[in-house]
Amino acid sequence: MKPARLLFDLRRHVASRVVGSVRAFNYDCFADRHIGPSELQKQQMLQYMGFRDLDQLTNTNVPENIKLNDELHLPAALDEWRMLTELREIVSANHVYRSYIGMGFNDCIVPKVIISNLLQNAGWTSPYTPYQPEIAQGRLESLLNFQTMVSDLTGLETSNASLLDEATACAEAACLAARYTKRNTILYDTKLHPQNFAVLKTRAEPLGIKLVPLENVENPSISKDVAGVIVQYPNTEGKVYDLTKLIENTHEAGGLAILACDILSLTMLRSPGELGADIAIGSAQRFGLPLGYGGPHPAFMSVAKTNAKNTLARMMPGRIVGVSRDAQGNPAYRLALQTREQHIRRDKATSNICTAQALPANIAAMYAVYHGPHRLAQIAKNIHKSAAYLAQRYAEAGLTVSHDVYFDTIKVKPKNLTDLRVRSEQKKINLRHFDDGFVGISVDETVLPIDIQDLLYLFAIEEDIKSIEAQTSSTASPLIGNSDHARRTPFLTHEVFNSHHSELQLIRYMKRLENKDLSLVHSMIPLGSCTMKLNASAELIPMSWTRVANIHPFAPIDQTRGFQRIFNDLERWLCEVSGYDNFSLQPNSGANGEYAGLLAIKGYLESIGQEQRKICLIPTSAHGTNPASAHLANFEVKVVESDRHGNINFKDLSAKVDQYKDRLAAIMVTYPSTHGVFESSIVDVCNKVHENGGQVYLDGANFNAQVGLCRPGDYGSDVSHFNLHKTFCIPHGGGGPGAGPIGVKSHLAPFLPGHPLVPLLGRSEGAVAATPWGSSSILTITWAYIRLMGGRGLKEATQMSILNANYMARRLENGGYRIVYKDEQGLNAHEFIIDCKPFKKSAGIDVVDIAKRLMDYGFHSPTMAWPVHDCLMIEPTESESKDEMDRFVDSLIAIREEIRQVENGELDKDVNPLKMAPHTLKVCLDSAWNRPYPRELAAFPKPWCHHKLWPTVGRIDDQFGDRNLVCSCPPVDSYE
Numbered sequence: 001m002k003p004a005r006l007l008f009d010l011r012r013h014v015a016s017r018v019v020g021s022v023r024a025f026n027y028d029c030f031a032d033r034h035i036g037p038s039e040l041q042k043q044q045m046l047q048y049m050g051f052r053d054l055d056q057l058t059n060t061n062v063p064e065n066i067k068l069n070d071e072l073h074l075p076a077a078l079d080e081w082r083m084l085t086e087l088r089e090i091v092s093a094n095h096v097y098r099s100y101i102g103m104g105f106n107d108c109i110v111p112k113v114i115i116s117n118l119l120q121n122a123g124w125t126s127p128y129t130p131y132q133p134e135i136a137q138g139r140l141e142s143l144l145n146f147q148t149m150v151s152d153l154t155g156l157e158t159s160n161a162s163l164l165d166e167a168t169a170c171a172e173a174a175c176l177a178a179r180y181t182k183r184n185t186i187l188y189d190t191k192l193h194p195q196n197f198a199v200l201k202t203r204a205e206p207l208g209i210k211l212v213p214l215e216n217v218e219n220p221s222i223s224k225d226v227a228g229v230i231v232q233y234p235n236t237e238g239k240v241y242d243l244t245k246l247i248e249n250t251h252e253a254g255g256l257a258i259l260a261c262d263i264l265s266l267t268m269l270r271s272p273g274e275l276g277a278d279i280a281i282g283s284a285q286r287f288g289l290p291l292g293y294g295g296p297h298p299a300f301m302s303v304a305k306t307n308a309k310n311t312l313a314r315m316m317p318g319r320i321v322g323v324s325r326d327a328q329g330n331p332a333y334r335l336a337l338q339t340r341e342q343h344i345r346r347d348k349a350t351s352n353i354c355t356a357q358a359l360p361a362n363i364a365a366m367y368a369v370y371h372g373p374h375r376l377a378q379i380a381k382n383i384h385k386s387a388a389y390l391a392q393r394y395a396e397a398g399l400t401v402s403h404d405v406y407f408d409t410i411k412v413k414p415k416n417l418t419d420l421r422v423r424s425e426q427k428k429i430n431l432r433h434f435d436d437g438f439v440g441i442s443v444d445e446t447v448l449p450i451d452i453q454d455l456l457y458l459f460a461i462e463e464d465i466k467s468i469e470a471q472t473s474s475t476a477s478p479l480i481g482n483s484d485h486a487r488r489t490p491f492l493t494h495e496v497f498n499s500h501h502s503e504l505q506l507i508r509y510m511k512r513l514e515n516k517d518l519s520l521v522h523s524m525i526p527l528g529s530c531t532m533k534l535n536a537s538a539e540l541i542p543m544s545w546t547r548v549a550n551i552h553p554f555a556p557i558d559q560t561r562g563f564q565r566i567f568n569d570l571e572r573w574l575c576e577v578s579g580y581d582n583f584s585l586q587p588n589s590g591a592n593g594e595y596a597g598l599l600a601i602k603g604y605l606e607s608i609g610q611e612q613r614k615i616c617l618i619p620t621s622a623h624g625t626n627p628a629s630a631h632l633a634n635f636e637v638k639v640v641e642s643d644r645h646g647n648i649n650f651k652d653l654s655a656k657v658d659q660y661k662d663r664l665a666a667i668m669v670t671y672p673s674t675h676g677v678f679e680s681s682i683v684d685v686c687n688k689v690h691e692n693g694g695q696v697y698l699d700g701a702n703f704n705a706q707v708g709l710c711r712p713g714d715y716g717s718d719v720s721h722f723n724l725h726k727t728f729c730i731p732h733g734g735g736g737p738g739a740g741p742i743g744v745k746s747h748l749a750p751f752l753p754g755h756p757l758v759p760l761l762g763r764s765e766g767a768v769a770a771t772p773w774g775s776s777s778i779l780t781i782t783w784a785y786i787r788l789m790g791g792r793g794l795k796e797a798t799q800m801s802i803l804n805a806n807y808m809a810r811r812l813e814n815g816g817y818r819i820v821y822k823d824e825q826g827l828n829a830h831e832f833i834i835d836c837k838p839f840k841k842s843a844g845i846d847v848v849d850i851a852k853r854l855m856d857y858g859f860h861s862p863t864m865a866w867p868v869h870d871c872l873m874i875e876p877t878e879s880e881s882k883d884e885m886d887r888f889v890d891s892l893i894a895i896r897e898e899i900r901q902v903e904n905g906e907l908d909k910d911v912n913p914l915k916m917a918p919h920t921l922k923v924c925l926d927s928a929w930n931r932p933y934p935r936e937l938a939a940f941p942k943p944w945c946h947h948k949l950w951p952t953v954g955r956i957d958d959q960f961g962d963r964n965l966v967c968s969c970p971p972v973d974s975y976e
């Protein structure tokens, strides 16, 4: 058939098919906007693959014995406008009180310029983790600003670019101290924030770390077996300790001093570094992040340089941005010390962190850039003065104020608690209530004289605004003047924090950084296993609504009925799509979900007297977080081989199960496999493990291939995490925030995470995150996505993601690439792996050369070197249209052709466009161009490259960066 004729036929075919079908002509239908290919493109791809329709395709590759035969029972899809109307109605049941609860969460003023240009800007929200640094210099610079800010404020040399929240950061710090000192006792301040202690306790227990309360923080005796001491600074009641003796004694005993800090207080207080502490952690939430009923918020960790080798920094968990240099010798940023991380070190990694809090960290960094050191100091001083004024007035009124030295939080005993509660309700104010009848008040950036008037009124003190205004600034306060506690060292002296203070300057700075980074606004990001799909604008709006953004995580439940409804809906809907019985929304990343799920398994096994079961089987192809999480939960990892089709080697599995059957706790499997295949043996694998007393943990990162087609809870899995930032549309944020809720069968439900401050019915005691429902505000994104798609839309998205992947695989196969793994029918699931190994031998071309050369074509590389070395793993998702996939495929085919030219000597074996990639504008325009290949080939190998994003640096030298570790902003003159 001639092409024109074919097209005509297809059009007729499509037209006849869509009569009576709502989708293709219903412009209100959200699924039409979420799903990339048009009806015509879909038919073209199906025809290319030789399938009649989507059902025929997915019926072929989803194994018969796991297929879901029913429709998903979800509410019918709404269009965007109606969805937003419904959600607005739901959150109208949330009530925004002024919250002075504190406990590590403080209201703040989020600069609108940052909301509009960063938080609500896909250029910032939609990039991937910066593993391809040449097209990620913007956010790497911003994350380096975050590290510099943290290092400056904490006074410690090396900082990471975010941890999940302050509570997990406490746990990470304690584990770091234990690893570093090779000891396992941690002394803790009993005045840590309660959620910090709760997560510390959860995480310490399986690792055998002993937690001992610190009796006298200001004059303790420390024994020689102590790994570290962890203290809240200022403590949860607001008191600022004198830590001189504590730190001295700890060091004498050979332990490390860990301070959990309030970041804003450090503008006024002596920094942990000045005090001699070794590790500082905390949350940067109050630097411009909305409360969001729990998050997402960026936590930080910084460490001292304790020896010449900088061992502590090299053992630190979380992502670290470092400075290195590119092929032309210019400074360039990259992720440093990756050899510590789970994706390389697996169960020996320093932590299981993968997705962290990159976007929230960027917001906090930009808040510091926006304000600069002087305004930050002024903000802190105003807060401190207000607290001091309140303390003084309460004391004058004869009330007991607990502590003399504080920053923003005071603990005070009301004369009449009942009266105070009535007045608080009348004024819509939340205070913290202690068991001993005292209340806590934490003052924040938003507090005005009228708020202070109200805070006095609660205690039956009347004062007029004018005199409050007059007196606040003149009140003597504990940190101002000659206080021993006052900070005397400068901070944020780097130019970047002293340059962009007008709105135009800041907009331009943010835009300049954004313009260096490739995100979904430029081209597809075909990252296998990461599911970089559309994050629709309508889904991202609600998280900024006041009734979502401005609620304290420990606000009373009756103020958060709207949130409770969203959580209930979400849990019910996720149960429906996954086949599980219960969900916990608490884990704030996939890896944290793995950890929570493994603890549920552990709790269950202990409850039935099977605590000797400690073996966790993990296939070789598993994601690095699996073994790292298993290690944290104190399971013993045993590796199961894959066969040559990429499936779990069932013989090896059987042998290992038999060998360990009395000690088998669990298997962790990914489905469809990380090799991009629906393994037909999955039911047998689940049965085999169950028959031998083990539990099945199914890693749900690849759930995008299953929604509406099959359900892990049906075919034998006991527990899974689901990455809402992959399958369910939370944007990747350049490396977070994420959300990793876990679903379980009912027998595991009692072992799901609980919370020390907000009772969760029927759940365990232990928490895995600071707040009961994790990063609540972004759960609205997933709620919106499911509500917009409905059951049929979700299923079609899955089917289209599978068609897209198979179409690309087939085209690449026809274009000279080998697809490494396929199923028995010759098909893939929603992703696939292409083999780049042969080019090493034939042309000396490495997989990284292909990855970097793709940048010259305007694309982000697929997942590189995992799960198979020297290969690329490609996942298009349902959101990419056929045109875009064709451009990507044609680029890879063109690169294959370039490799052929190296093979046959037409291109030089060393100085060729692949080895020299990526090409910056500067390199291409250099009048001294003297390479043996044309500039045009370097710059514009294909027509669509004319609107590509140019890499802003040449190829970056990784080894140099790790040898010469620089993790804060280098002085400006070093760029000359």
Ligand SMILES: *Cc1c(COP(=O)(O)O)cnc(C)c1O
Pocket: 353, 354, 355, 529, 530, 589, 590, 591, 592, 623, 625, 626, 670, 674, 699, 701, 702, 723, 738, 739, 740
């Ligand atoms: C992304 C991913 C994870 C880890 O999830 P995070 O949210 O990044 O912690 C685990 N397993 C697989 C297969 C993944 O792709």
